[in-house]
Amino acid sequence: MKITAIEAIPYTIPYRRPLKFASGEVTEADHVLIRVHTDAGITGVSDTPPRPYTYGETQGSIISVVKDVFAPQMIGMDPFAREAARSIMGRTLNNATAKGSVDIALWDIVGQALETPVFRLLGGFTDRLRVSHMLGFKEAAALVDEAQQMRDRYGITAFKLKVGRTPTSLDMGAARALREALGEGAELYLDANRGWSASEAGAVLAEAAELGMQFLEEPNDAAEHLGRRWLTSRSPIPIAADESAPDLASAARELVTSGADLVAVKTARTGFTESSRIVGLAEGLGVELYLGNQIDTQVGTAASVAFGAAFEATSRRAAELSNFLDMADDLMADPLQIVEGHVRAREAPGVGNSVDADKLAHYRTD
Known part of the structure; x- marks a missing residue:
């Protein structure tokens, strides 16, 4: 062939x-x-x-x-x-x-x-993943409403809250509102997308821990090396690398130099081959992983599920798999389903993508 x-x-x-x-x-x-x-x-x-x-x-x-x-x-x-x-x-x-x-x-x-389904070729640890939903900048009441809708309709109980605004009280007020509305059973974590300085991030770490936030992703620009390592060494919750670890080499650098305590894997940027190497690196170092989201379509999300379901390390935490719900349409002919907070890996040979030819013809821009 x-x-x-x-x-x-x-x-x-x-x-x-x-x-x-x-x-x-x-x-x-x-x-x-x-x-x-x-x-x-x-x-x-x-x-x-x-x-x-x-x-x-x-x-x-x-x-x-x-x-x-x-x-x-x-x-x-x-x-x-x-x-x-x-x-x-x-x-x-x-x-x-x-x-x-x-x-x-x-x-x-x-x-x-x-x-053979790719998730079985890669490892076949499980056939489904728990879902985490990503919440963008909104007023606290709107964030609570969206999270409750995701929980009630899809059974999702894990949420990433986008933070990184100034003043930081906006973000932590939203985090507190989510915790109070969803209760202790909800898994909540933060992602500042490099929006804070090290000192701003440091000022909210104690409150984040008190609210039971699981970790804080990209609190400041990782190019601020001393600031990032100052944060990581003092933080009461883990610091996660995402944009600062877009490939195997940078993930290794951040982990072995104490720039992060855990790392995001995104198949959209490292495919399956390099992503599997990042999994091996993390396992060897005793570091946790989680599956991130590039605001993926269903086609991209199906790939994330195929990879994440293959390995025990990537299936321990809820994976960010739900943001295709925010799209007005999709190319997938056989849509993904979120049932009781999970997405199943496709049992079809390959990744399991089925592109609707009519929709592609309608939305393509070339």
Whole structure:
């Protein structure tokens, strides 16, 4: 089997309401669908979320690097040669989500060719994941209302609260309101998206611990090395690395230099191959992991579930899998379901993505 073509298709689907956080605001999914074709008639599919304010990638840059740099070197390759593909893409700096998406599409081909779900090929630890829902900037009452709706309708009891505003009292007031409304049974944690300084983050750590926040993600810019390590060494709750650990090397740096106590895995930026290495790194260091969200579509979310269900380490904590609910529509022909707070991994061969051709034709922008 050989790769015959690689497509990078831009499309746009609006969100029902904006998601606001410290490093930006998302009003629509301006994503890129990747399709890797083979001479066996098998096509691997994945989704790529540009995040210019986080990784510097745009729809245009993803399309360009996939079509002009990766595809010419990969056409004619065996799609099973994932390490060779990783080496080829690794010669190009940055472009994290473009590389991750091509890797996922290759795994999708492998699973289809072997007639096996990818979550079983990767490890098959479980067939479902608990769901955590991400809450953006809103007034406290609106946040409580959204969380209660997610709990009552979908059975979700874990929530990430976006913080990082100044004054910090806005954020901690929202955290307190959520704890009081949802009770001690709710799992709550914070994500400042680098929005605070080290001193601002330090001022809220005691209150965060008192409210039972599980951890604080990206409290300040990790480039403020001394400030981040001052926070981590003094924090009563764990500090998590996300944007500061977008690949294996940076995850290793943050963990071994005490820049973080746990690390987020996002398949959209590290695919399945590099993500599995991050899992191994964390297990070797005795560090916990959790699955983050790139404000993924259902296509991207299905990939996250496939990876997260494969490993014990990524299935211990609730995974951020629900934000596709904020989209006005989706490309998935067979929609994902959140039932009793869980999403099941697809039992179909490959990742289990099924793109609706009519919807893709409607939303594509090329």
